[in-house]
Amino acid sequence: MLVPHSDLADNHQSMEVVSQPEAGNTVENQPLEDPPSSRFTWKIGNFTRLNIRKHYSDIFVVGGYKWRVLIFPKGNNVDFLSMYLDVADAANLPYGWSRYAQFSLAVVNQINPKYTIRKDTQHQFNGRESDWGFTSFTPLSELYDPSRGYLVNDTLIVEAEVLVRRVLDYWTYDSKKETGYVGLKNQGATCYMNSLLQTLYHIPYFRKAVYHMPTTENDMPSASIPLALQSLFYKLQYSDSSVATKELTKSFGWDTYDSFMQHDVQELNRVLCEKLEDKMKGTVVEGTIQQLFEGHHMNYIECINVDYKSTRKESFYDLQLDVKGCCDVYASFDKYVEVERLEGDNKYHAEQYGLQINDRYEFPLQLDLDRENGKYLSPDADRSVRNLYTLHGVLVHSGGVHGGHYYAFIRPTLSDQWYKFDDERVTKEDMKRALEEQYGGEEELPPTNPGFNNTPFKFTKYSNAYMLVYIRESDKDNIICNVDEKDIAEHLREEVAKEFGIPVQFQRFWLWAKRQNHTYRPNRPLAPLEENQSVGQLREVSNKVNNAELKLFLEVELGPDLCPISPPCKMKEDILLFFKLYDPEKEELRYVGRLFVKTNDKPTEILTKLNEMAGYAPDEEIELYEEIKFEPSVMCEPIDKKSTFRASQLEDGDIICFQKSPLVETDEQFRCTDVPSFLEYVHNRQVVHFRSLEKPKEDDFCLELSKLHTYDDVVERVAQHIGLDDPSKISDILYYEVLDIPLPELQGLKTLKVAFHHATKDEVVIHTIRLPKQSTVADVINDLKTKVELSHPNTELRLLEVFYHKIYKIFPPNEKIENINDQYWTLRAEEIPEEEKNLGPNDRLIHVYHFTKETAQNQMQIQNFGEPFFFVIHEGETLAEIKIRIQNRLQVPDEEFAKWKFAFLSLGRPEYLQDSDVVSSRFQRRDVYGAWEQYLGLEHSDSAPKRAYSTNQNRHTYEKPVKIYN
Incomplete structure (x- = not known):
């Protein structure tokens, strides 16, 4: 478990999760050496005799910073060795310091090095989190077992590999000032969309075409894709800060759920381009999408034994290349155009495609598709055009929780200067960072510190390019064109000017x-x-x-023409007051403006101004009240108009409510005659649901009542609503529902829906857990234990995060529940099997998911379904042996189980296994990000009905395809 060691709860179970780095402050003059990496080896003698809780290594220096390793020899409140990387001089560093490091910690197996336990992570170190690592690094029982090879002559060997990177002070960093470009705000799980939008924006010919799409001032951006995209591009071009994308996604017709779905960027690009292509028809920019992106490829089938050949020309806007087994883009093109013999079961083998995590895959700065006499071109292709392409953009995925993180490297003018577009932030980057560091694989880093182990070591790269944008050299002058205000419609400039708001000098x-x-x-x-x-x-x-x-x-001060002007000079005796107007007839209290007044002035001196703000006659009699507070009780007091503001104890920021003075002799009767009574009414109003006795389970109607109403008041209101003249005809029997806790207390609690999966019974029971927001996952588990039937009284439970039939996370016991979201992800609790608690050094805990294959638009897609689970596999164990254990676990009949296929899946591509295959060889030994994307897949038909999975209240069991509705 990756936590600062001081934050660990005492009563928790052993779990491991990987935390993402957090943005933080940094000291500008922090040192950083190049290359900022090193390996440190720590030999700990007399290990079993250590009687101290914490034990620190010697200090070592990486990237100009002092580090040390911290271990808990007896575990940090767990039966595991706990190990962390620690900032050695944290107490002496200046306020606001921060440093970011990728690192791995290892316990060396001194008998067989291949069984060395090594775990990787990365972290943003700061004053609150100066150490980071693994609370449950390895079981103490295994560590102390002499046959395991970790303790030899009572000596333990620990290794630390550290790579330090510079971080920016994101509080003060100004993307526009530093780079000339601005970023896009992260709207949610659609962060990959920002990379695509930045890529399209930085194709000037595309941007110019979008600007020239006909729109009018009567269009609403939220309902018009062309106007929303025009608005977004205009803001990216002229804004000084990051830009929101919500208007654009609204124009897509996306709801909140869609905004959180992890769509495929290629699919979104195709759908968006097709939608724009359709909107451009009949306009001056018709055909732009085809001119920019369209290419063609030839598919042909030639019979071997019959004189027959079928050729089909197909268009594409992007090419999806196979990368498995290919070292670079050219090798992928070779595979793309190779002749394939189709026969028997080999007619379709798309399921073999896929990229192993961290495989190295290179792409060139210039791509020559004319190489080797144009072997990639069809015979009738136009050979007069030089097919030399220059790299313009690299879209990158960095592995992490819930799909990881997405950003883009782009060089907008095709100069040597690259820029990284990472949501809100834009930074300058060199070519190596944009290209070589996105090849994936492992990087060998030389050591930098004399006196330590100087053997070079490898660091796994956590980012890979997943989409490349090339521009043909002969067309680059047309594509990288000038786009200025003359390309932008006047109504668009005016609309965006409103959003840009107030000039700095008027703020x-x-x-x-x-x-x-x-x-x-x-x-x-x-x-x-x-x-x-x-x-x-x-x-x-x-x-x-x-x-x-x-x-x-x-x-903001407005002049007579309602345009911003410079704010007035504020003197010491000036106070700023805010004013609300109450209308008892409409029962409406609304804000009407603000005024500066002198502390020694009296309210009588501003009555004429207040009447003007309200739209009353200058001499209208009005009453003034100070709105002091609203919660937990209303406090609203009348203001003496003849006393000074100082005497009334008014100060900056106070709220004054006013209304017409009630007439003494009037026939008008208002429910709330003045401001205090109205505020009391609002504070006490309560919406009450009423049900007919004939249909006690269905709401019949709702009424807004007061918590101060008597029974007779309620009966009278109900009678009025249902049109009953005589209220006494309503039964005096009330049906009620009792909340399990008081409403104010409920508001201070976090409510979670947890699906408990019984270990031996085929049932799932939903439990509602309500705990204080500062509670931890351990508190949830302890509360759940009192509500469920366990297979054994001492059984341990764990809490999982499940999304689209994949397990994404095991929650650490000390994680606060306040930030846990059960709206989109299912929370699942289950017993920890005994075999998982007693893993041997050669055992692996893997993910197992059910899946089916579907084909859409000639693309093979994997659809997961059913309940995912963890499964222990042993070194050297064959698929045949594993199948027996899985069948026993799932209790599948022989006839049905015989139809199942088993596959190793990595990043959604299946590699089918034979009974003789050793399954453990397919799974990487070391910890990697995105472990849920490497799993043993069980392919079989989904017999469950296609409906929401009601037992776990998950409304999103079945994934929707990406759609743009407008």
């Missing part, structure tokens, strides 16, 4: 403050010196507690 920001009554109000404007400070520095000033958020109020 004044205020800090918020929390008052003693727990309300928040704008407290004071930023001082001139503070206006030049970074956001990070302001956050430290604003927050008395450690809070990632910085809240500001933007004050």
Whole structure:
């Protein structure tokens, strides 16, 4: 489990997960050597005699930083060796320091090195998390077993391999200032979409065509793909900060669920281009998509024994190349055009395609498709055109939780300068980072520190290119063209100008403050010196507690023409007040504006101005109230109009509510005659569901009532609603539902739906767990144990995250539940099998999933279904032996089980196994990101009905294809 060792809960079970690095602050003058990498070996003698809880290694230096290894010889509250990488001088580093490292920790097997236990991770080290690593590194029982080979002569050998990378201060980093480009905000799990949009935007010919698509000022961007894309591109071109994509996804017709789906970038690109192609028909830019992206390939079938040949010309916008077994792009093209003999069961072998995790795959800066006399070209291809292509963009996937992370390297003008577009951030990068570091595979890094082990070592790369964009040399001047404001419709410029908002010289920001009554109000404007400070520095000033958020109020002064003007100079005696107008007839309280007043002035001096803000006659009599607080109880007091603002104890940020003075003699009767009564009403109103006695399980209607209503009040309101003249005809019997906890207490709790899978019974039971938001996963498990039937009283449970029939995560016991999301992912609890607790050194715990194959648009697709599970395999164990154990576990009848196929799947491509195959040889020994993408697949028909899996309340059991609806 990867956690800072000090944060570990005492009562937890052994689990391992990999944490993603977090963005953090850094000190600008941090040192960084090149190459910033090294290996450190630590021999620990008399290991079994160590009686200390913590044990630190000597200090070693990597990348100019001091590091050390920290171990817990007896475990950090677990029966495992606990091991971490620690920043040695953390206590002496300046405030806000940060450093980022990829590293591996290992316990060396001194009898057989191939059984060395090595685990990799990466982390953003900072003041709160100065150590990071593995709480459950390896069981102490195995470590102390002399036959295992880890302890020889009571000596343990530990190795640490560390690679340090520089990080940016993302609080102060300005992408536009540093690079001239801005990023796109991460909308959710569609972060790969940002890479694609940046790639398309940086094809100027494409951008110009989008600008020239006809749209009008009456169009709504959220309902028009052309206008939404125009707006997005315009903001990318002229904005000074990152741009949101929500309008564009709304124009796609995506709902919240769609925004969280992990679509395939190639599929999204095809659908988006097809949609734009359709929208461009009949316009001046018709045919642009074909001109930019369309190519053709020839498919032919030639019979061996019959004089027959069939040729078919097909168009494409992108090429999907096979990379398995290929060292570079040219090898993939060789495989793409090779003649294939189709016979028997070999007619379709797409399932053999796939890329092993971290296989090295190279791509050139210039791609020559005319090489070797144009062997990739069809006989009737136009040979007068030189097919030499220059690399323009590299879209990258970096392995991580829930699909990993996506970003793009692009060189917009095809110069030597590359840029990395990583959601909101854009940074300058060199060619090596954009190309060679995205080849995948392993990188051999030389050591840098004399006095340590100087043997070169390899680091697994965590990022791979998955989509390449090349531009033909002969067309680059047309494609990399100039795009300026004359290409942009006037109505679009006006609309975006509104969103861009207020010129800097007309802005004044205020800090918020929390008052003693727990309300928040704008407290004071930023001082001139503070206006030049970074956001990070302001956050430290604003927050008395450690809070990632910085809240500001933007004050904008409008002139007579409603255009922004410079804010007035604020003197010490000036206070800023906010005003709300109450209308008792409409029962409406709305904000109408703000004013600066002098502390020694009186409300009578601003009554005319308030009447103007309300649209009343200048001499209208009005009453004023101060809205002091709303929770947990309402406090709203009248203001004496003849007293000064100072005497009424009014200050910056206070809220004044006003209304017409109620007339003494009037026939009008209002439910809430003044502001205090209205606020009390709002505070106490409650929506109540009513059900007819004939249909006690169905809501008949709802009424908005008050918590202060009597029984007679409720009966009268119900009678009015159902049109009953005599309320006494309504039964005096009330049906009620009792919440298991008070409503205010419920609001302070986190509610999770957990599906418990019984170990011996074929059943799944959903349990609702309500715990304080600061509770941990261990608390969830302990609570669940009191509600479920266990196979044994001392059975241990674990909590899993399941998504689309794959296990993505085992939750560490000390993880806070506040950030756990059970809306899109299923939370599954299960007993930990005994065989998993007693893994031998040669055993592997693998993922096993059910799947079927489907073919859509000539593309083979894997569809997972059913319940995924973990399974222990042994070194040298054949598939035939494993099949017996799986059949026993799943209780599948022989006749049905005989139809099943077994395959090793990596990144969605199956490699079918024979009974004699040794299964363990297919699974990598070392820990890698995306372990859920390497699994043993059970291919068979899905006999379950195609419906939502009601037992676990997961509404998204079956994945929807990517669609753009508008």
